[in-house]
Amino acid sequence: MSTVKVNHKARKRAKVTDKVATVLIVTFAMAIVAILLGLLGFILFRGLGHISWSFLTTVPQTMRAGGGIGPQLFNSLFLLFLTMLITVPLGLGAGIYMSEYAKPGKLTNFIRLVVEVLSSFPSIVIGLFGLLLIVNTFNLGFSLLSGALALTIFNLPLMVRITEQAFAGVPKEQKEAGLALGLSKWKIITSIMLPVAIPSLITGTILASGRVFGEAAALLFTAGMSTPPLDFSNWNPLSPRSPINPLRPAETLAVYIWKVNSEGIAPDATQIAAGASAVLVIMVLIFNLLARFLGRTLYRYMTALRRMS
Amino acid sequence: MALPFSTEDLSIYYGEYQAVKNISMSFPAQSVTALIGPSGCGKSTFLRSLNRMNDEIAGSRTTGHIWMDGVDLTASSTDVIKLRQRIGMVWQRPNPFFKSIYENIAFGPRYYGTKNRKQLDEIVESSLRKAALWDEVKDRLKESALSLSGGQQQRLCIARALSVTPQILLLDEPASALDPVSTGKVEELISELKDELRIVIVTHNMQQAARVSNYTAYFYLGKLMEHGETDTIFTNPTQQSTQDYIMGRFG
Amino acid sequence: MALPFSTEDLSIYYGEYQAVKNISMSFPAQSVTALIGPSGCGKSTFLRSLNRMNDEIAGSRTTGHIWMDGVDLTASSTDVIKLRQRIGMVWQRPNPFFKSIYENIAFGPRYYGTKNRKQLDEIVESSLRKAALWDEVKDRLKESALSLSGGQQQRLCIARALSVTPQILLLDEPASALDPVSTGKVEELISELKDELRIVIVTHNMQQAARVSNYTAYFYLGKLMEHGETDTIFTNPTQQSTQDYIMGRFG
Amino acid sequence: ACGSNTGTTGSGSTTGTTGEASTGTELSGSVLAVGSTALQPLVDQVAQKFMADSKYANISVQVQGGGSGTGLTQVSEGQANIGNSDVFAEEKLDADKAKELVDHQVAVVAIATVANEAAGVTNLTKQQLIDIFTGKVKNWKDVGGKDQAIVIVNRPSSSGTRATYEKFALGQKVEDLAGSIQEDSSGTVKKLVTETPGAIGYLALSYLDDSLKAIQYDGVDANVENVESGKYPVWAYEHMYTKGEPDAATKALLDYMLTDEVQNSDVKDLGYISISGMQVKRDVDGKITK
Amino acid sequence: MEQSNTTPREARRRAWPMEKHRVEDWIGKIYTSICVVFLIAVIISIVYFVTSKGVATFAVNGVSLKEFFLGTNWNPQADTPSFGALPFITGSFMVTLLAALIASPLSISAALFMTEIVPSFGKRILQPAIELLSGIPSVVYGFIGLSVIVPFLREHVGGQGIGIGAGALVLSIMILPTITSVAADALASLPRGLREASYALGATRWQTIYRVVLPTVMPALLTGIVLGMARAFGEALAVQMVIGNSPHIPTSLLESASTLTSVITLGMGNTAMGSIQNNALWSMALVLMLMTFVFVLIIRLLERRNRL
Numbered sequence A: 001m002s003t004v005k006v007n008h009k010a011r012k013r014a015k016v017t018d019k020v021a022t023v024l025i026v027t028f029a030m031a032i033v034a035i036l037l038g039l040l041g042f043i044l045f046r047g048l049g050h051i052s053w054s055f056l057t058t059v060p061q062t063m064r065a066g067g068g069i070g071p072q073l074f075n076s077l078f079l080l081f082l083t084m085l086i087t088v089p090l091g092l093g094a095g096i097y098m099s100e101y102a103k104p105g106k107l108t109n110f111i112r113l114v115v116e117v118l119s120s121f122p123s124i125v126i127g128l129f130g131l132l133l134i135v136n137t138f139n140l141g142f143s144l145l146s147g148a149l150a151l152t153i154f155n156l157p158l159m160v161r162i163t164e165q166a167f168a169g170v171p172k173e174q175k176e177a178g179l180a181l182g183l184s185k186w187k188i189i190t191s192i193m194l195p196v197a198i199p200s201l202i203t204g205t206i207l208a209s210g211r212v213f214g215e216a217a218a219l220l221f222t223a224g225m226s227t228p229p230l231d232f233s234n235w236n237p238l239s240p241r242s243p244i245n246p247l248r249p250a251e252t253l254a255v256y257i258w259k260v261n262s263e264g265i266a267p268d269a270t271q272i273a274a275g276a277s278a279v280l281v282i283m284v285l286i287f288n289l290l291a292r293f294l295g296r297t298l299y300r301y302m303t304a305l306r307r308m309s
Numbered sequence B, C: 001m002a003l004p005f006s007t008e009d010l011s012i013y014y015g016e017y018q019a020v021k022n023i024s025m026s027f028p029a030q031s032v033t034a035l036i037g038p039s040g041c042g043k044s045t046f047l048r049s050l051n052r053m054n055d056e057i058a059g060s061r062t063t064g065h066i067w068m069d070g071v072d073l074t075a076s077s078t079d080v081i082k083l084r085q086r087i088g089m090v091w092q093r094p095n096p097f098f099k100s101i102y103e104n105i106a107f108g109p110r111y112y113g114t115k116n117r118k119q120l121d122e123i124v125e126s127s128l129r130k131a132a133l134w135d136e137v138k139d140r141l142k143e144s145a146l147s148l149s150g151g152q153q154q155r156l157c158i159a160r161a162l163s164v165t166p167q168i169l170l171l172d173e174p175a176s177a178l179d180p181v182s183t184g185k186v187e188e189l190i191s192e193l194k195d196e197l198r199i200v201i202v203t204h205n206m207q208q209a210a211r212v213s214n215y216t217a218y219f220y221l222g223k224l225m226e227h228g229e230t231d232t233i234f235t236n237p238t239q240q241s242t243q244d245y246i247m248g249r250f251g
Numbered sequence D: 001a002c003g004s005n006t007g008t009t010g011s012g013s014t015t016g017t018t019g020e021a022s023t024g025t026e027l028s029g030s031v032l033a034v035g036s037t038a039l040q041p042l043v044d045q046v047a048q049k050f051m052a053d054s055k056y057a058n059i060s061v062q063v064q065g066g067g068s069g070t071g072l073t074q075v076s077e078g079q080a081n082i083g084n085s086d087v088f089a090e091e092k093l094d095a096d097k098a099k100e101l102v103d104h105q106v107a108v109v110a111i112a113t114v115a116n117e118a119a120g121v122t123n124l125t126k127q128q129l130i131d132i133f134t135g136k137v138k139n140w141k142d143v144g145g146k147d148q149a150i151v152i153v154n155r156p157s158s159s160g161t162r163a164t165y166e167k168f169a170l171g172q173k174v175e176d177l178a179g180s181i182q183e184d185s186s187g188t189v190k191k192l193v194t195e196t197p198g199a200i201g202y203l204a205l206s207y208l209d210d211s212l213k214a215i216q217y218d219g220v221d222a223n224v225e226n227v228e229s230g231k232y233p234v235w236a237y238e239h240m241y242t243k244g245e246p247d248a249a250t251k252a253l254l255d256y257m258l259t260d261e262v263q264n265s266d267v268k269d270l271g272y273i274s275i276s277g278m279q280v281k282r283d284v285d286g287k288i289t290k
Numbered sequence E: 001m002e003q004s005n006t007t008p009r010e011a012r013r014r015a016w017p018m019e020k021h022r023v024e025d026w027i028g029k030i031y032t033s034i035c036v037v038f039l040i041a042v043i044i045s046i047v048y049f050v051t052s053k054g055v056a057t058f059a060v061n062g063v064s065l066k067e068f069f070l071g072t073n074w075n076p077q078a079d080t081p082s083f084g085a086l087p088f089i090t091g092s093f094m095v096t097l098l099a100a101l102i103a104s105p106l107s108i109s110a111a112l113f114m115t116e117i118v119p120s121f122g123k124r125i126l127q128p129a130i131e132l133l134s135g136i137p138s139v140v141y142g143f144i145g146l147s148v149i150v151p152f153l154r155e156h157v158g159g160q161g162i163g164i165g166a167g168a169l170v171l172s173i174m175i176l177p178t179i180t181s182v183a184a185d186a187l188a189s190l191p192r193g194l195r196e197a198s199y200a201l202g203a204t205r206w207q208t209i210y211r212v213v214l215p216t217v218m219p220a221l222l223t224g225i226v227l228g229m230a231r232a233f234g235e236a237l238a239v240q241m242v243i244g245n246s247p248h249i250p251t252s253l254l255e256s257a258s259t260l261t262s263v264i265t266l267g268m269g270n271t272a273m274g275s276i277q278n279n280a281l282w283s284m285a286l287v288l289m290l291m292t293f294v295f296v297l298i299i300r301l302l303e304r305r306n307r308l
């Protein structure tokens, strides 16, 4: 049996290449970490100094220094809540349809295509669409509700994909066990698969929230660029000064940053932009950590040994 | 309760590929029928078709008939969900729900309308007893089913299948992932259960087939090569291929 | 070429869990050693450690020694890449590269520095011949390896392992996913190859172990329970557990 | 004034119906003002004051940006009660649509030429500016400054600020030159002109501070007195258009805009020029009358 | 209808499960179908709406397709307006390609790092880091671009700082997470046996990656890159802040230029609906939308190849 002749030079070269390539890959990967740390560092370094309790709670000032971002922060959170209120049931339903009901075929393919196209749609176009259809034709005006609907369009595909993946991640055996027991499909979906899928659903949803939270282009023309004076003691959702009136206009944090960056004439405009950016990034960071924590806790809760009924 | 249960000219296709070829066989009451044959010969496919679980696989198609009590189960008018309540199933890998031990068993009966807590408790206890698991878990019914060992999980799955009082139980290699002790327990369980219901079991272990079954069917390349009393098949097969397989010449 | 090859006190851990426990055994030249034992007893883990493939699994840790030609292969100074060229491996599921048949075989030799097209052609042909595949594929060398049947793919993987002329070949259930005809071919191949190299094979099929191996080692719960000539083990095991397993009482 | 009640049906804008009786005390309703980003801060601030006034407690005012074009479209289509604009409606809309709109001029905004320090100039003539913005002159040394390449920082061609600047500073429209920068917002223009060596741009007076000084136009300083007296020509009205005559609530807001209280404080504070102080008037075609 | 234990009740008990599961499955099907129909309705209305507005430039205002797609002169406000959108189309493609060129090696390295080199560290540190990157809002990226990247380029590379180069850099950071996560998924889903087979032959890690792993996942990597490009193509605010927005095809990477999105953002608010200037912007939105379709179709093709 003739053995393969080992070309030692070639082997040596291969090993050197291996080392070089590894170093390169590691360097590039670390470059990403460096970019991230740089970005975070920059944003936080510039902004943290300006963040204080009063900055987070007071109203902005057009001319004078010392304005806050209270209403904007509230608007962002409330808009996020409204958006999720609309998106989650819709996205969940469509995602379940895609993963459990749709038969592979032309229609399913078409829907997937739709979801993909929608999710890579420029958000500015969605904003304009929102202006003409939601704000004008549906007569919802510049309002939280308009903004939430525009963000829904923007967020729905993501939610569908998250749901589809979460359900696809449920072991096939779980479904089979339910079927063999003679349960209806819907019962299996809601009582057996959903609990297993919930951790990844939560994680995905919270990460998606981060994106919604930072969106500006789609909101300029829908939720608007101003906030009426809010009366935080008035919780009647129909009153125009109530913070939770869904038909009032609302400038979000991201929109405000954009506005201050572009048109701000207050003497501390730069610091306000920096502070607000830092707040935005910190919120996204919190969302991330929360997603991770909740996802892990829920996963443990659902599968852990100490689970109570 | 000895309603007839049989297949007639049953074929199953995956797209163009015919995995099961014109199988006609019947499953006598109060007995265990073992399906044996080399990997890929269509045992699981055949078994799954008996409670229409194969419907769930996109692209699969069935022709022929499955008769139960004079009704053709393959008819499109059959209420598969009701059907599956009558024909239970257990797989090779235990698949308990990600729920407590109690919930795993109570889930089915509750769905069928038993809301009364006491009745449920009774069903849970009797199902677990039948699956020879009661003594091991009676103090930890609220714990997650996943905290059980593999063998216990498998018996839990059998208990779960029993909780809705099926008339037929389909088992697909129920012991092949278990340790010797658990295997022994599951085999014992099968022998006991056969007095109450009909059992169809797929196994790779010839000795297991010989030990637990009354009838054996040998499948090869989607065809039913031989079917008869287990003793006859093992001692005196008519086909060379059956003998080769049983003797471990391949597979 | 009869360099000694053995393990000494070899243990393998996955994190805290010890999957293989203090195994010392040797593999005689020009012979086939079969590793048998129930699922999860550590056969694959042990086999993979012999060419340090277990290093690739995060969290695994090895203690003890593997002696080859007087050198300890577990030493950190060992050139694992060179080592693996000398110890080939084939898995249960065929895993051809997503490349042409030719490229699958030429891949290894080319990386050892054989660039010459004629030499490569020769290696491809001889490897495929040894794996008894040449006649079936010689006209379609440029086609994708994935277009072959499962049995052909498995023989291709064996040919690929042979292409770098290893001295030892590790086989992990190489025939368990194959049809009877392919199984026969692979077993034949093993018998032929053992004249040129040492073979270690994991199998679930007792008859297969009996047919192809000269020595058999029975593993149970990570321990080597019994090791000796195949005839002795099968006819006259010293341990009850070995006998139970061989007789198909469990597993 | 509120009897006609033309237009203004639409989004978020129920008209001041109870005000029909027009006692002025019982006014209620909501007003939506949309448009120019340049005018937005002023209207926004005045609106807040307006709503804080107990007389108007039942009127809610919304102020949105979106740009002059959006404002004019929205008001013309009845989506908004007021369209804020930096330019005359005739310049953006079709003539027949523009005719339906009623102009309310509420302030004047003056625009000053600004340049980066490295330019080294303090005064530019109209011709020099034309030469610069049309690309005839590419280096500051040709207009009496340092040897430094000129970088043009423009507003986009659709901007009202730019239209005003072109009309009154250059007297002609200019194209976007290759290599010139167009920025949508005054803030960014300011940042870029401050930072980029040799940059030239133009900004409303309100954006000027110590970091950026205005350049004289034909020897005239860009300041409030010169605008009021008509000596400095680069200025424009800020308009608040209504479709037809405004309803009561809208009219109340528009009247409030013109009170001395607003004109002498908010307007000036925010860097606009009070409409009442102007000694000259200008029409759509740019004709000046004393 | 509380009856005692009589036959009807027994019958109802037998009948009930059937009824119940039929009803449940009905609810499920209807609910999920409504959601999907909504999804489809949304996309159809967007497509219809953008198309109808975008086509108006040509159908109503009579701008020729040739002028729009091949003309290099964009001057809609002039007395004799011209509507050459080629500079924007070129600009969009330039920033997109450049961004992909910068981001791809970085992203693929990161994915390899996570799956092939140090999975534990990669999973624990790198992946969350990259997810975080995808959560940073585009206004913040624009802000950073304007305050860090532009001044940096101006001082260390030359020119105005603003331009295609700055836009591509900002975009490349923004699409890093997209490409990385697709690539990492593809790598993780490779059959384990492939790598083992290569290692077992004595190949080094790099040989395994370069000769076995990368060729096998190539279609998926390309999918990720195209997905990233689609995102870059549609990004508006961040690019608009740093690219300079000159309506000309630039002669250098450091010269002010425009993209379709930047010109839409700039002009949309300042032009009146229905005017020719406004319609021309919608035509660009239409181009954007069509490009989105093209990107998705390319991804589809790549995925089909991947499945083979």
Ligand SMILES: Nc1ncnc2c1ncn2[C@@H]1O[C@H](COP(=O)(O)OP(=O)(O)OP(=O)(O)O)[C@@H](O)[C@H]1O
Binding pocket: B014, B019, B037, B038, B039, B040, B041, B042, B043, B044, B045, B046, B057
């Ligand atoms: N979902 C499927 N789609 C397409 N082909 C399938 C599918 N499931 C099984 N097959 C094919 O049908 C044939 C029979 O498969 P089946 O699983 O029934 O065999 P089996 O006898 O149970 O094998 P094993 O002993 O390995 O479990 C095989 O060739 C298999 O490849």
Ligand SMILES: Nc1ncnc2c1ncn2[C@@H]1O[C@H](COP(=O)(O)OP(=O)(O)OP(=O)(O)O)[C@@H](O)[C@H]1O
Binding pocket: C014, C019, C037, C038, C039, C040, C041, C042, C043, C044, C045, C046, C057
């Ligand atoms: N990558 C891994 N990480 C952690 N534990 C592992 C890993 N691989 C195997 N094990 C555990 O190590 C033990 C031995 O596994 P191994 O795969 O070696 O068994 P085996 O004898 O080959 O079984 P089979 O016959 O099913 O292939 C098992 O308990 C298994 O769960």
Ligand SMILES: [Mg+2]
Binding pocket: B043, B044, B045, B172
């Ligand atoms: Mg099977």
Ligand SMILES: [Mg+2]
Binding pocket: C043, C044, C045, C172
């Ligand atoms: Mg194994």
Ligand SMILES: O=P([O-])([O-])[O-]
Binding pocket: D036, D037, D038, D039, D067, D068, D086, D155, D158, D159, D160, D161, D162, D184, E270
């Ligand atoms: O206020 P502008 O029209 O210049 O944006």
